[in-house]
Amino acid sequence: MTTSPLLTVSGISKTFGRLAAIEDVSFRVEPGEILGLIGPNGAGKTTLFECLAGVLPPSRGQLFTAAGRPLTADDRSSLIFYVPDGIRPYPDQSLGWVLDFAVGFFGGHPDNARRVIESLQLTPLLTQRVGVLSKGQAKRALLAFGLLTPQPVLMIDEPFEGLDLKQTRDAAATLRAHANGGRTLFLSIHQIADAARVCDRLLLLSGGRLRGEGTAAELIGRSGASDLEGAFLALT
Amino acid sequence: MQWLLAKEWRELWSARAWWLMLVLTGPLVGLSFINAVQMYAELSGLNGTAVGVGEAFSPLVGVWAPTFSAYELVAAFLFPFVVIRLVGGDRQNGALKLEMQQQISSLARVGAKALVLLTAWLVAMLPLVIAGLLWKSYGGSSYAPELATIAFGHVLNACLTIALGAAAAAVAEHPSTAAIITLSVTVGTWVISFIAALQGGWWELVAVFTPPALVAQFQHGLIRLDVTLSTLALAAFGLVLAALWLRIGVPAQRRLVESIAALGTVALIIGACTMARASWDASENRQNSFSETDEAALRSITTPLHIEAHFAMEDSRRAELERMALVKLRRIMPRLTVTYVSQTSVGLYEQNTEHYGEINYTLGSKTDTSRIVTAEGVLETIYGLAGVTPGVERDDEIFRGHPLAVPPRHASALFFGVWPAAIAAAWFVRYRRQA
Numbered sequence: 001m002t003t004s005p006l007l008t009v010s011g012i013s014k015t016f017g018r019l020a021a022i023e024d025v026s027f028r029v030e031p032g033e034i035l036g037l038i039g040p041n042g043a044g045k046t047t048l049f050e051c052l053a054g055v056l057p058p059s060r061g062q063l064f065t066a067a068g069r070p071l072t073a074d075d076r077s078s079l080i081f082y083v084p085d086g087i088r089p090y091p092d093q094s095l096g097w098v099l100d101f102a103v104g105f106f107g108g109h110p111d112n113a114r115r116v117i118e119s120l121q122l123t124p125l126l127t128q129r130v131g132v133l134s135k136g137q138a139k140r141a142l143l144a145f146g147l148l149t150p151q152p153v154l155m156i157d158e159p160f161e162g163l164d165l166k167q168t169r170d171a172a173a174t175l176r177a178h179a180n181g182g183r184t185l186f187l188s189i190h191q192i193a194d195a196a197r198v199c200d201r202l203l204l205l206s207g208g209r210l211r212g213e214g215t216a217a218e219l220i221g222r223s224g225a226s227d228l229e230g231a232f233l234a235l236t
Numbered sequence: 237m238q239w240l241l242a243k244e245w246r247e248l249w250s251a252r253a254w255w256l257m258l259v260l261t262g263p264l265v266g267l268s269f270i271n272a273v274q275m276y277a278e279l280s281g282l283n284g285t286a287v288g289v290g291e292a293f294s295p296l297v298g299v300w301a302p303t304f305s306a307y308e309l310v311a312a313f314l315f316p317f318v319v320i321r322l323v324g325g326d327r328q329n330g331a332l333k334l335e336m337q338q339q340i341s342s343l344a345r346v347g348a349k350a351l352v353l354l355t356a357w358l359v360a361m362l363p364l365v366i367a368g369l370l371w372k373s374y375g376g377s378s379y380a381p382e383l384a385t386i387a388f389g390h391v392l393n394a395c396l397t398i399a400l401g402a403a404a405a406a407v408a409e410h411p412s413t414a415a416i417i418t419l420s421v422t423v424g425t426w427v428i429s430f431i432a433a434l435q436g437g438w439w440e441l442v443a444v445f446t447p448p449a450l451v452a453q454f455q456h457g458l459i460r461l462d463v464t465l466s467t468l469a470l471a472a473f474g475l476v477l478a479a480l481w482l483r484i485g486v487p488a489q490r491r492l493v494e495s496i497a498a499l500g501t502v503a504l505i506i507g508a509c510t511m512a513r514a515s516w517d518a519s520e521n522r523q524n525s526f527s528e529t530d531e532a533a534l535r536s537i538t539t540p541l542h543i544e545a546h547f548a549m550e551d552s553r554r555a556e557l558e559r560m561a562l563v564k565l566r567r568i569m570p571r572l573t574v575t576y577v578s579q580t581s582v583g584l585y586e587q588n589t590e591h592y593g594e595i596n597y598t599l600g601s602k603t604d605t606s607r608i609v610t611a612e613g614v615l616e617t618i619y620g621l622a623g624v625t626p627g628v629e630r631d632d633e634i635f636r637g638h639p640l641a642v643p644p645r646h647a648s649a650l651f652f653g654v655w656p657a658a659i660a661a662a663w664f665v666r667y668r669r670q671a
Contacts, residue, residue, distance in 0.1 A: 054485040055333050077339040087330020090243075092250030105239040106338055145334070 004066050006031040006184055007079065007153060012061030014047050021047040022208045025061070029153065029186060034179045036199030037188040040236055044208040045188040046085065049157050053082030081106070083146035085157035085188075088138055091131030095122065095141055098130055102148040109150065116147045119174040121167075135162035143171055147178055154178070155186040160194050172198045196228045206236035240335075240345060244322065244352040249666065253321045257314040258360060259659040264306040265363035266651020272302040273374070273644040280639035292637040294521040295371070296382045301455040303367055307390045308451055310360065311397045316418040318356065319401025322349055323478060324411040332482065343479040346406075350398050350475055357394040361387070363655060370647055377638035379520040382457040389454020392467045393447050399474020406481035422447075436549045436576065445470070445506075457519025465509035473502035513570050521635035524564060528633055530615060531568050533626035537599070540571040541618065544596040548578040553593070553609045561614040597621055 005028035014022045022044045029035055037045050050056035052063065054076050063071035065079070090098045099117065103110050117123055120140045125133060133141060139162045146154050159175065160168045175198060179185050189195040195202060196216045204212035204219065212219050212235045216228045223231035248254055276298040323346070326332040335345065364387070371378065404417040425446035432443035443449055445466050453460060476498050480491050517524040525531065543562070547554035554576065566572055579589070595614075597604045599621040606617045619626060 053333075053337065055336070057485055057487040074339060077337060081337055082333070084330055084333050087333060089326075089329050089331035089334055090247075091329055093243075093246060097246070101239055101243055105243070105335070 005029055006066050007071070008064040008068075009052065010062050010064060012048065012051055012063075013059050014044075014051050014056065015059045020208055022051065022058075022205075025205070025208075025210050027203055027210060027213055029184060030201070031066075031152075031184055032179060032182055033200045034175065034185045034187065034198055036195040036202045037186065037205060038190070038192060038195045038202055038232065039205035039211075041190065043205045043236075045190070045205055046157055047208075048205065049082060049155055049186075049188055050084070053080055053155060055082065055084070077151075079151055080153045080155060081146060081149040081151040082155040083142050083157065083159075085161055087142070088130065089145075091129065093130060094127055095130055095133065096126035098141070099126075099144055099148060102145045106149040106151075108148040113148060116144050116174070119177070120144050120171065136164065136167055139163055140167065140171065143174070147174070152182075153184045153186060155188075157188045158190065159187050160189065160191065168194060192229050192232050202228075204232065204235050211235045237340070237344065237348065240340065240348045241352065244348050245355075247322060247325065248318075248352055248356055251318060251321045251325075253314075253317045254356065255659065255663045257310065257318055259656050259663075260314060261306070261310055261360050262363045262366075262651050262655030262659070264309060265303060265367060266647060266655070268306040269299070269303040269367045269370070269651070270644045270647045272299045273371070273642075273647070277641050277643050280641040282641040282643065292521070292635060293639050294519065294523070294635070295377055295638055295640075296379070296386070296455075296457055296519055296521070297523070299371065299376070300383060300386055303364070304386050304390055304455065305451075307361070308393070308448070311390070311393050311447070312422050315357065315360075315394065315397050316401040316404075316422075317415060319353055319398050320405045320411050320414045320418065322353060323402045323482075324405035324408070324414055327405070327409075327482075327484075328411065332484065336483070336485065341479070342483045343476065346402060346475050346479040346482065350402065353398045354391070354394065357391065357398075361390070363651065366650055366655070367647075370644070370650070374640060374642040374645070376640050376642075381518040382520055385457050385459055385518040386454050388459070389451050392454070392464065392471075393451050395471040396447055396450075396467060396474070399471040399478070402478035403474040403481070406478035434549055456523055457517060458524040459516045459518060461512040461514040462510050465512060466506045469502055469505045469509055473498060476502075515567050517567070521637070524567065526564050526568065526611065526615070527629045529627040529629050533619065533624050534565070534568045534615075536624060537569070537618070537622045539600040539622070540573070541569060542573045542575070542598040544575045544577060544598070546577045546592050546594045546596075548580050549576075551578075557595070557609040557614070560609065560611045564611065565614070 007029040009028070010026050012022060012025045013020065025048060037048065039045050047056065051058040051061075054073065063076070065071055065075055071079070090101070093101075099113060099122075102108060103113055117126070120143060122137075122140060122144055125137055125141070130138065130141060139159075143156065143159055146156055160171060163171055172194070175185055175187070187195075187199065189198070199216075201215055202213070202219060203210060212222060212231070214222070216231075219231045219235070220226070220228055223234040225231040225234050276293065276295075279298070280293065326335065336342070368378065368383075400421055401414070401418050404414040404421075405411065408414040408417055425448065428439060428446055429443045429448055432439035444463065450463060450467055453463060477495055480494050480498065483491065515524075526534065545554065545557060547557070562572075562574055566574075578592075593607050595606050595609070595617075597606070597617050599618070602621045604617050604621050606613060608614065608617070615626075
């Protein structure tokens, strides 16, 4: 049985002057899945995420809702939440307040807050200013921020960047728990092993173009490699 | 929206630029206040100055205008950094990318910041309350309408600063670029005022809407509807511009087109605002008005009056004619037209030119020429042409002034000691609580 996609991305392209950062990228996001976007540095992963989230205007292309109509700005706000990488928002505010803000401003469920905070081991940091958190702590804080928002699709750019092995596994478990709860996750990950462990399906992006799409096994099979890293190298 | 306002408020109080501005505002106001009160006292007879010199003195001109002028410095050199910090900070630390995903319009987000910044400005005006209490304790007189007018003028000026800083922070990628843009615009308005003083004409019309000219009018207790509405329109334009450019998900070309459309719209609105002629003189000494008896006489003259004055831009007589007579005359005779005739901007080498220094009056078919630039001289000529005899000014109409020969006691301690210490202590307590 096939389900209708939650989101359909059709022919997204983004150029910066003469440089084509993304070219004609099309794929579908299925409800409740963890979709991974993998690719080498400079493949256009962040650009693609920002175009999908409306942070960057795409040069061409369109997004469609489950009902098959073009995604409007209002649709996007109610459907997608995007957590960028490399940001340190509200550095002068306490983490506790920032997470309250995430729930209050974006209309999340306050009941989730405690569970998210505990699962990401943020409780001891709640009184700390965001600006003084370490890189890994700040990343976990951003993950919590995203997980507290109510949109059915959560896009996270590099969710495990700056996390150690244990933290990565804990964060992955938290993300999986949310996906099991019905939320769709779309993660941009440059560590192939992390992506293979967490994601249900993968998109392989290289040189701004989509080079492969499917489960890890499908990508391995298609490339003739013995593992996902081999498939990654063969397809990029 | 409530969360957004709360967040902006917290961000404001987290900004060191804001605390620095707050701590500096006290001494700046204090310096102006102390100098003004000292001068006022000396002219009122303190320490042996000739008795009676300060009898017609108005606290508006002598104390409050210079005291409030500290806020011109604050608005030009301190407040823009607070605005840029609050508006540009979100872009720098990435909060903008998160918040723009909420279904709140960009204009609403900018509006929330503007509201918080305006409140911040009112908080920064607290040293004026200290000045007011000190003045009262000295036995000084205060006239609420003129104080409200001057405060309103500075709030309008703050609105312009907020709009300018917000627009600059939204358009520029980096806060330092935004700061350069803001300061360039500020210096640009000074250049406009300077050129207006030399060239006149259109420059003079534009210069009326620059912050220094805006504040100057309110400091004289004059509320002009055209200036007020134009300032509000200009401030709204700045906020709209900021809202347009903070939509980083919209192509730059579209934002540019929308900005040009907004510019065209605001130009039309300001053009319409300049048609508004109403004005109110809130000063106790009616420094922007003739006496009530003269105004009654002038109102009875319905024939259009044209004045042709042969003065160069920089001729002091021209400034005197404007200040003493024409500013007041325009308010009471809306159909008055004034033309200045001169070949040079300085006028020094025109003194021997035929007709230079003459003021020609044309009322219907009657004409007269005079060289007197005082209010009395101008009125006498107009009354002569119109055949009008004004009533006699009542004694109670004459402003007698409020001289006060009291030195600014305790002001130094309050403004240079207590205020900075209180602000520093408040910052320290907050910092410790956050740490």
